[in-house]
Amino acid sequence: MPSTLSTLPNSLAPDRMGAPGIGLAIASSVAPLTVVAGVVTTGLAVTGLTAVSAAMIAVAAALVIFAVGYMAMARHITNTGAFYAYVSKGLGRPLGVGSSWIALLAYNCFQIASYGGLGAISEPLFQDWFGVDVPWWVFALVVWAIVAFLGRRDVSVSEKVLAVLVISETALVVVYSLIILFSSDYGFSAKPFSAxxxxxxxxxxxLAIGATSFAGVEQGAVYIEESKDPLRSVPRATYYTIGFIAVLYAVASWVQISAAGDQAVARAGEEGPDLFFNEAAATVGGWALDLGHILFLTSLIAAMIAFHNIIARYTYALGREGVLPKLFGQTVGGAPRAASTAQSVLGLVVIGIYAVTGLDPLVELFFVGGTTGGVGVLLLITLTSASVIGFFLRAAHGETAWRRLGAPVIATLLLIGISYLAVTNLATLYGVDPGTGPALYMPIVAVVVLVAGIAWGLILRHTRPDVYQGIGLGPRSAVATTGGFAAMMAGGSGPATEQPQGNR
Amino acid sequence: MTAPLALADDLWMVAHDRPNGASFLGIKPLGIGLGAALIAELIMANWLNLADGALYVHPQASRYPPPADPATADVFGRMQQEEAAQRGRRRDVTDPVGLSVEEWIQHLHNGHAQQLVERRLTMSGLAVEESRGGLFRSSRTVVVPQSSSVSGWPAARVRDNLREGQQLSEQDLTLAGLIVATGLAKEALGGIGGRQREFLVHQTQAIMRLPLRELVICAETAVGRLIMIR
Incomplete structure (x- = not known):
């Protein structure tokens, strides 16, 4: 299909994105500053380990190899933005449903965790600037309301705004890293790279923190159907973005940890996300701290909106397919309103629970939630990688042996290794004793959700074969059991029952 | 008012039937609906046919003067150009060249279809340009229905016919399909109840040609895809 309109004037194709635009879109859901200042420091403090740069590079390497097969498969399926579409096609629909539920859980962890990070940063900031002590959850609720409103109204942050935010936060990471690197008392340390x-x-x-830091890079595949040259521009944008972000993370973490010397873990515990900004401010003055805070907040808000939209469209696609209640598949004025509302309600409940119980928003919500989401996405990527092998074993679809077999096999082995290490070290990740707290209940929740999803898939196979057939097709699902036109006609004759099967 | 408007004009009115004349739909879903409606107008006038996702220009089309109406003439002209270009790249010139309807809906949705329809509506006086200043933005020109009786008419016609079980024209059935496909059903038809829905399905199957049904489903899928790439 992509080739048919090659002669059309560009004015007719204003939508088509090139590699730079796609790269920016990917980077904006990754939120680099949130990672460098928030995830890295909290990770240092909680785990007490410093080999962050090595972890970033290891995860990036696995992801680049994974992306080869992932992008190849994306050209042959629909609903390319959703992992469960790959799993459904590669490893079977029941596992696809299971992974879709895991994905909803993981992305919700990310999105809702961000409210904790935002609140925790805003609270001291507000006191500094205005001398008023407002609890963290008030800020979380204000931003929650904004995200909920935008989500319901189908307003996504415009690409230009995202581009400005991403470029400025990336520039800030680079400039601050240079400032710290060239400060007078800087001492090199090899610890961040000790593999x-x-x-x-x-x-x-x-490694789990590394996986958390890269969550969002999978979003590039969403643009496969929209890009100028799907064979090249999306894969290229994905490889370059992973590579660039890996270097950025590795260097910024290295500089940040080196500058703190032997005190890295202790300072990360005391200063939290301020560590990176403080190190720069030590040389150039207090404005560096303020500027860092502002961009940290905007970066978090942009990521929250991005993840809210990802969750809403996941839920919408599942509603369209009839895997989740059909209510979620409805649109109002072009927006998936019920899906969006459901995510917002969940966010509100979690913020409420944390506010009432007095749990720490930075560690217990932002870090625990974020890394849990990261491990979830890591497991999904591993499943997806195995699905690529399964998919291409059935038919080559004209892809080279490297793309359909070589790279996916290597990536799957690497990802299984990383996942194994991550899952067996959950206690360290959460900073708790083994078999207690989140290290105990998170795996249980994940297994229960996965098994329930698989069971639901199997139930659908027997009770609703039409719905079962459409699993993974998203808006192209032939049943589209949503009160839409296709669904209305599905009972009758004519093309409605055969269309749209979409064998792409 | 008794003479029905063109299909895309009808749909535009349904989408803008609000007290302030603004659209219920975002630019992109509105554009998908209007693009599909313009293509439907060409199909109903036999300039185009649609089968298995491909649009075919009528083989004798070049012998006739182009469509009289500038909006459909614009779309059709582009399609003829594209068809000729594709034909030029092929050795076998006798086979009909199909254009992907999905691609065309995608291409028309980003403001182009809307521009064409709004130009047509302002020329006929059914819609007027209005300057709007916002609290936070500089003033801009928007196109709004000339009056609420004009904008309310198409939806009321479909609604009443459905309620009274009266036969709908193919154009109104396509309009109803596009209303459902773009997510306007709640606003325009007040949601469709069981009996009316059954009647609509029955009428659609009896009267609406397969290419038009396929087109509406393509539009619905396109709106769904739009949500997936937000």
Missing amino acids: GQLFGAGGGAL
Whole structure:
């Protein structure tokens, strides 16, 4: 299909994105500053491990190899933005449903965790600037309301605004890193790169943090159908973005940890997300701290909106397919309103629980939620990678052996290794005793959700074969059991029952 | 008012039937609906046919003067150009060249179809340009229905016919389909109840040609895809 309109004047194709635009879109759901200032410091404090740069590079390497097969498969399926579409096609629909539920859980963890990070940063900031002590959850609720409103109204942050935010936060990471690097008392440390630590006690926790840091890079596949040249521009944008972000993370973490010297873990615990900004401010003055805070907040808000939209469209696609209640598949004025509302309600409930119980928003919500989401996405990527092998074993679809077999096999093995290390080190990741707290209940929740999803898939196979057939097709599902036109006609004759099967 | 408007004009009115004349739909879903409506107008006038996702220009089309109406003439002209270009790249010139309807809906949705329809409506006086200043933005020109009786008419016609079980024209059935496909059913038809829905399905199957049904489903899928790439 992509080739048919090659002669059309560009004015007719204003939508088509090139590699730079796609790269920016990917980077904006990754939110680099949130990672460098928030995830890295909290990770240092909680795990007490410093080989962050090595973990970032290891995860990036696995992801680039994964992306080869992932992008190849994306060209042959529909609903390319959703992992469960790949799993449904590669490993079977029941596992696809299971992974879709895991995805909803993981993305919700990310999105809702951000409210904790935002609240925790805003509270001291507001006191500094205005001298008023307002609890963190008030800020969380204000931003929650904004996200909920925009989601219901189908307003996504415009690409230009996202581009400005992403470029400025990336520039800030680069400039601050240089400032710290060239400050007078800077001492090099090789610790951030000591790869050996990854395999030692608790090393898997660092890999989980690495996976958390890259969550969002999978979003590039969404644009496969929209890009100028799907064979090249989306894969290229994805490889370059992963590579660039890996270097950015590795260098910024290295500089940040080196500058703190032996005090890195202790300072990360005391200063939290301020560590990176404080190190720069030590040389150039207090404005660096303020500017850092502002961009940290905007970066978080942009990521929240991005993840809210990801969750809403996941829920919408599942509603359209009839896997989730059909209510979620309805649109009002072009927006998936019920799906959006459901996510907002969930967010509100979680903010409420944390506010009432007095749990720490930065560690218990932002870090625990964020890394849980990260491990969830890591497991999904691993499943997806295995699905690529399964998909291409049935037919080559004209892809090279490297793309359909070589890269996916290597990536799957690497990802299984990383996932194994991450899951076996959950206690270190959460900073709790093994078998207690989140290290105990998170795996249980994940297994229950996965098994329930698989069971639901199997139930659908027997009770609703039409729905079962459409799993993974998203808006192209032939049943589209939503009160839409296709669904209305599905009972009758004519093309409605055969269309749209979409064998792409 | 008794003479029905063109299909895309009808749909535009349904989408803008609000007290302030603004659209219920965002630019993109509105554009998908209007693009599909313009294509439907060409199909109903036999300039185009649609089968298995491909649009075919009528083989004798070049012998006739183009469509008299500038909006459909614009779309049709582009399609003829594209068809000729594709034909030029092929050795076998006798086979009909199909244009992907999905691609065309995608291409028309980003403001182009809306521009064409709004130009047509302002020329006929059914819609007027209005300057709007916002609290936070500079003033801009928007196109709004000339009056609420004009904008309320198409939806009321479909609604009444459905309620009274009266036969609908193919154009109104396509309009109803596009209303459902773009997510306007709640606003325009007040949601469709069981009996009316059954009647609509029955009428659609009896009267609406397959290409038009396929087109509406393509539009619905396109709106769904739009949500997936937000």
